[in-house]
Amino acid sequence: MTLLQDRFQQVYDQIHLSEQICNRQGQVQLLAVSKTKPTDMIRDAWSCGQKHFGESYLQEAISKIQALHDLSDIHWHFIGPIQSNKTRDIAEHFEWVHSVDRLKIAQRLNDQRPELLPPLNICLQVNISGETSKSGVSLDELPQLVQAINQLPRLTLRGLMGIPAPESDPAQQRIPFRTLADALKSLNKQFSLDMDTLSMGMSDDLEAAIQEGSTMVRIGTALFGERDYAQKPSQNASSNQEKE
Ligand SMILES: *Cc1c(COP(=O)(O)O)cnc(C)c1O
Numbered sequence: 385m386t387l388l389q390d391r392f393q394q395v396y397d398q399i400h401l402s403e404q405i406c407n408r409q410g411q412v413q414l415l416a417v418s419k420t421k422p423t424d425m426i427r428d429a430w431s432c433g434q435k436h437f438g439e440s441y442l443q444e445a446i447s448k449i450q451a452l453h454d455l456s457d458i459h460w461h462f463i464g465p466i467q468s469n470k471t472r473d474i475a476e477h478f479e480w481v482h483s484v485d486r487l488k489i490a491q492r493l494n495d496q497r498p499e500l501l502p503p504l505n506i507c508l509q510v511n512i513s514g515e516t517s518k519s520g521v522s523l524d525e526l527p528q529l530v531q532a533i534n535q536l537p538r539l540t541l542r543g544l545m546g547i548p549a550p551e552s553d554p555a556q557q558r559i560p561f562r563t564l565a566d567a568l569k570s571l572n573k574q575f576s577l578d579m580d581t582l583s584m585g586m587s588d589d590l591e592a593a594i595q596e597g598s599t600m601v602r603i604g605t606a607l608f609g610e611r612d613y614a615q616k617p618s619q620n621a622s623s624n625q626e627k628e
Pocket residue numbers: 417419440463464547586587588602603604605606624
């Protein structure tokens with residue numbers, strides 16, 4: 385087994401064990417977060433059977449998507465902060481966007497989604513840990529945003545995404561995930577929707593996220609190792625926030 389195969393196996397084992405603990409077998413999808421990682425590594429991961437990849441930095445992502453065009457059945461998810469002048473590239477190159485947090489961005493993605501492609505799958509990024517994160521719509525503003533985005537024909541509203549503040553205690557980790565899961569349930573009820581996606585859980589909190597109902601964990605470090613920030617001198621290693 386290669387190191388990468390070994391890491392994928394470990395993460396799959398971790399996911400399956402967590403699913404079993406809460407009787408949710410087969411309900412959690414793995415999104416491999418490949419930001420800062422070279423295309424060779426993505427190719428290797430694809431050979432291991434991984435087909436869904438998440439990227440945060442648009443220029444880097446597009447050159448990788450183009451370089452990997454020969455891979456069939458590969459699915460690209462945009463998970464990074466979105467600047468409004470970048471929406472066209474996102475609408476043209478991705479199948480999913482997890483980080484929509486305002487109507488203006490959604491409207492642009494809707495308008496710019498190419499006719500020949502199916503509607504873009506959208507998760508709304510919710511700010512579930514107030515002080516620490518700058519991105520994400522607040523829980524208060526979420527219903528209004530859902531209602532508005534639900535009218536846009538070139539977008540399919542799939543669910544919610546959250547990035548809680550880092551927390552090492554497993555019981556504490558579950559609290560913001562529960563908040564997000566409750567929000568999805570009540571929005572589905574309020575607007576008679578059937579949003580099916582809770583994009584939550586990263587390398588350090590996937591078990592807690594799965595126990596609270598995650599349907600998609602976004603895993604980078606546990607699969608690919610520490611990020612290669614040396615390749616991207618303009619990015620601040622402690623934050624992936626981009627300013628508009
Ligand atoms: C980088 C990133 C991840 C992956 O985080 P790890 O801790 O490396 O697993 C997940 N989600 C988002 C939005 C990210 O930017």
